[in-house]
Amino acid sequence: MTGFTIETLDDGRGGHVHFVHTDHVNWVLLQDDSGVTLIDGGYPKQADVVESSLDQIDASASDVRAALVTHAHVDHIGGLRAVAERYGFPVYADPVEVGHVRRDYLQQAGPMDLAPLLYRPRVARWLLEVGTMGVLDRAGIDATQPFPSDGGLDLPGRPRPIACPGHTSGHSAYLVAGGHVLVSGDALITGHGISAVHGPQCLHKAFHHDVATNRASVQALAALDVDVIFPGHGPAFHGPIAEAVAQALA
Numbered sequence: 086m087t088g089f090t091i092e093t094l095d096d097g098r099g100g101h102v103h104f105v106h107t108d109h110v111n112w113v114l115l116q117d118d119s120g121v122t123l124i125d126g127g128y129p130k131q132a133d134v135v136e137s138s139l140d141q142i143d144a145s146a147s148d149v150r151a152a153l154v155t156h157a158h159v160d161h162i163g164g165l166r167a168v169a170e171r172y173g174f175p176v177y178a179d180p181v182e183v184g185h186v187r188r189d190y191l192q193q194a195g196p197m198d199l200a201p202l203l204y205r206p207r208v209a210r211w212l213l214e215v216g217t218m219g220v221l222d223r224a225g226i227d228a229t230q231p232f233p234s235d236g237g238l239d240l241p242g243r244p245r246p247i248a249c250p251g252h253t254s255g256h257s258a259y260l261v262a263g264g265h266v267l268v269s270g271d272a273l274i275t276g277h278g279i280s281a282v283h284g285p286q287c288l289h290k291a292f293h294h295d296v297a298t299n300r301a302s303v304q305a306l307a308a309l310d311v312d313v314i315f316p317g318h319g320p321a322f323h324g325p326i327a328e329a330v331a332q333a334l335a
């Protein structure tokens with residue numbers, strides 16, 4: 086449960102994109118001469134795993150210049166919050182998502198939303214597992230700021246935010262590696278503890294703030310010139326993004 090694997094790609098400009106995959110959630114490390122950009126950071130109990138993943142790429146949390154958030158759910162900002170507080174790097178999100186990351190409000194499925202699904206053994210098992218990882222933690226990251234500029238960001242790996250609302254109102258994906266890799270967050274995933282499907286898919290509707298808006302966002306991703314997807318949940322997808330989008334929306 087605390088383990089992880091890392092898949093590393095050249096970013097085409099002398100740096101690397103590292104996809105950190107764990108059983109329950111993923112994050113991404115963009116590494117170049119100027120340091121590391123962290124995209125998301127796991128469940129609250131995974132802060133140490135985030136640090137271990139930095140060790141694994143011969144970096145440390147003190148090399149992190151900034152973190153980017155895809156969206157403000159506990160499985161993406163819980164561990165990040167602890168690491169950011171420890172090391173003091175800035176945390177950025179889509180301007181629409183900033184208030185969510187700060188916990189001015191919460192757009193996250195709670196126990197009552199999931200109760201109708203609990204008869205499914207897969208859902209009950211998943212809840213038991215994530216229950217030990219701080220899934221009920223509701224703390225935000227107060228210091229979160231909107232992206233410092235429009236377009237590509239002047240941060241390690243030169244990530245470019247792609248507004249991708251629906252899962253949450255300000256959900257953002259990120260184009261990296263010169264635009265051929267998409268960090269898709271939870272807009273488009275490839276596997277999840279409560280899903281029997283392996284491969285590109287949308288999360289169960291109970292987890293989305295606005296299902297129709299998410300579908301429209303995913304449809305728009307098909308036009309990108311992307312051939313690798315690093316999702317928030319599930320393994321990496323290698324292939325034309327239009328195929329992944331068609332599967333996810335089928």
Ligand SMILES: [Zn+2]
Nearest residue numbers: 158160271317
């Ligand atoms: Zn998630």
